Amino acid sequence: MTLHVAPAGQLSAEQVTSVLRAATLAPSTHNTQPWLFTSDRDAIELYADPDRVLPVADGDRRELLLSCGAALFNLRIAIRARGVHPDTTLFPRRGDPDLLAVIRPRSAASIDSRSAALARAIPRRHTNRAPFAAKPVPSDLVGLLRHAAETESAWLPRLDEDQLAGLNDLVRESHHVQSADPAFLAEWRRWTGRAPSSRDGVPFTAGGTAAADDTWVLRDFGDRAASAATPFPPLVVVLGSFGDSPADRVRAGQAMQRVLLTATMHGLDASFISQPVEVRATRIRLRHLLGDGLWPQIVLRLGYGEPVAWTPRRALADMLLERPSLSA
Known part of the structure; x- marks a missing residue:
């Protein structure tokens, strides 16, 4: 597909291409990359790609919106x-949720x-x-991370x-709930363990290690710091919002x-512990655990890791809408 990018505002076509490529480096569930873009003389538009919704793990599109929010940032x-x-x-146009x-x-x-500095950290x-180190x-x-969340009206x-x-x-x-759901497992298998040549999904080279038991920092990750005898397990944080609307x-x-x-920027690595916010019942209980004031959106595991393989990205041309922008 030929890449056709229009200038937008004070940005040249070359600059628009550059900033759109930066947007596509955002994380997304199973590396689905669920975003689309347009540009015209006045604006750049960000759309959700409805063809990349995960109907089992993300039936209400919550994680799709989180991923697109990361691309927007x-x-x-x-x-x-x-x-x-x-x-x-x-959400500038009522009636167009995408x-x-x-x-x-x-x-x-x-x-x-x-x-x-934040822009330099994107790539x-x-x-x-x-695994992360002990x-x-x-x-x-940790205080800087909290301040970063608060700057964007989250906690x-x-x-x-x-x-x-x-x-x-x-x-x-x-x-355990997800592991017992054949539909979830089928969806998960479609998007993970892919060959390195795939432009989306999670390649098997980036999949982490197998679980040794049911301990949460071990499950999926195998952290060297997970033993109860080790004083420094990975840092785990929950990012929450006061509302739970699509805009939130x-x-x-x-x-x-x-x-x-x-x-x-400060040398930390991160990965996602998605299960407790993907299962509706445990997400509600996690909200209660936090005092009912916040809606839990993301659970992150943070620490110091060794270099790992990068997840691939689709070509920018595949993420551009063919139809003209309607923003003007």
């Missing part, structure tokens, strides 16, 4: 790093050091499903020992990506 930061302000409107955002790069903006961030995450860095609550133990139980329970979920995806890029 990359897009915003990449534009800002070029000295242009990304004026962004979420049009998630319109970004109008109209006016010049100063390039602050934080935005530039370096990747999900690390391999090395603690410094408390001041990383502090979990006490009882809450972590409860989360452990919910991960185990949700894992897109905002939470932006917060997630700011947290992940902040982690990358």
Whole structure:
């Protein structure tokens, strides 16, 4: 497919291509890459790709919206790093739930050091499903991650020992629920264990290690730090939002990506513990565990890992809508 990208606002066609490529480096469930784009003289539009919904694991499109929110954050930061302000409107057209955002790069903006550093981290961030080392995450860095979430109107609550133990139980329970569902397993197998030549899905080289038992940090990851005798297990955080509407979920995806890029800037790796938020019953119980004030959107495992294989990306031309933009 030929790549046809139009200039948008103060961005040239070449710059639009560059910022769209940055957007496509966002994480997504099973590396589905569920986003589409258009550009015209005034704006860039971000759409959800309905053909890439996971009907079993993500029947309400929550994780699709989180993934697209992460792509939107990359897009915003990449534009800002070029000295242009990304004026962004979420869900601008009532009746079109797939049009998630319109970004109008109209006016010049100063390039602050934080935005530039976040933009540089975009190509370096990747999900690390391999074991993490027995090395603690410094408390001041945890504070920076919390601040990153709050900047995008989300929160990383502090979990006490009882809450972590409860989360452990919910991960185990949700894992068993999904493992007993033939439809879930069939969907999971379609998207994981793919050949390195595949442009989407998770290649077998990036799949992490097999579980040794039901302990949540071991299950799927095999962390060297998972033993009860080891003083420094991986850091586990829950990112939550005060609402759970589609717009709240897109905002939470932006917060997630700011947290992940902040982690990358400081040498941290991250991966997702998706089961307790994918199973509706355990997600509701996790909300209760957090005090009923936040909707849990993402559970992240953070730590210091060895280099792992990168997950692939589709060609940008495959993510561009053929029809003209309607933003003008």
